[in-house]
Amino acid sequence: MKSLVAVGAACLAIILPLSALAQTPVKFDAALQKRIGVRIAPLQAGSTAASVKGFAKVIDPSPLVTLLNDTDAAREAARISKAEADRTKALQALDNTVSKKVAEAAALQAAADINKLKGLRQRLGLEWGPSFLTLGDAALSQLSSDLVMGRVTLLRIDSPAGKNLAGVRAVPLDLPGGGTLTASVMGPARTADPMMKSGGLLARVSGPQAQYLSPGLILTANLPSSSGGQGVLVPSSALLRAEGKVWAYITKDNLTFARRPVEGGIYTPQGLVVASGFSVGDRAVTVGAAALYTAENATAAAGE
Structure with a gap:
């Protein structure tokens, strides 16, 4: 059944617009994560040095x-x-x-x-x-x-x-x-x-x-500029752009993944530094977020 979900996810990525139905946490076992190349890393503290254009x-x-x-x-x-x-x-x-x-x-x-x-x-x-x-x-x-x-x-x-x-x-x-x-x-x-x-x-x-x-x-x-600040760095590799927003996947047990919106923040060469919504040490998906999103929506569609 799990292989069918993975195949269905790949097909839906091509023929269906992805929906926002599955924003609640979803589970993906280790085998599926390995197939789609998921990698996880803890978020680090970040800082910004804003600049004024002259x-x-x-x-x-x-x-x-x-x-x-x-x-x-x-x-x-x-x-x-x-x-x-x-x-x-x-x-x-x-x-x-x-x-x-x-x-x-x-x-x-x-x-x-x-x-x-x-x-x-x-x-x-x-x-x-x-x-x-x-x-x-x-x-x-x-x-x-x-x-x-x-x-x-x-x-x-x-x-x-x-x-x-x-x-x-x-x-x-x-x-x-x-x-x-x-x-x-x-x-x-x-x-x-x-x-x-x-x-x-x-x-x-x-x-x-x-x-x-x-x-x-x-x-x-x-x-x-002195208007920079401290926050949590969500690396570029963890950012997912979909549905007109920017998201990142967070997991606590390496099996259950929650897709959170990345709101506000300041862009840096390393990613987005945000002041809220994420904490240092949160385990984020840094590789495979797009594949998880496809599989998430396929799972949601299969459950309807």
Whole structure:
């Protein structure tokens, strides 16, 4: 009789729409479970790390590179003029080889060049953010070279009303053709996005993929959120989609199976994390749920 039920289940899976008549627990002996490949495992605790969707726009690096080049030139001019001022001052004090007027002129030129360098560095902080002021001369020179060679790309990251930007250090980005990459946050942006009401972040992407991120390209940014939570993980392999709902089979004695609706919850790569309806340790069918559903409905139909 049991073999007839199994055969009838396979036939009904093809010719009949499955019904919701058999939501009460049903029994399937070990032999039938073995035939349809049922596997059972206890449910584990799960957690979710929800994210807020933002936008990352690739920045044209030309203004920054120009500013860094001007700063390099100003630094060298300040070094030379400072050395000349020191030389003429020493000579004038030693034996009046140069006049006091020439020494003072050299000192004024050195002061002017130093102030010009100071102004360019202030522009760097005002236009590109305080994080750039923490970089040394060698690091800034390397950044300029990397931007020109396409080894580094700069991005501006915004979110609606600036949500979830504070304290972020790394932001996963979705690439247009599929796949992801991670941008390292450098610091806050200096100007706001009035449309999104977002203060914004400046970030960088390094490596081979950087050269394919052209200025103006907009990517989806996945910003971490504190709205995640704890619950019970119902693995993807245990989820059964039928009758417009999501279900999972639970058993207490490995013979009697109850089909429970999986309601609410948050999808993760591993499955659904739910806050109610299931408990850690519940024994769930992780392989063979669809076959059990077919057999369940066949059994219900045979009993009518």
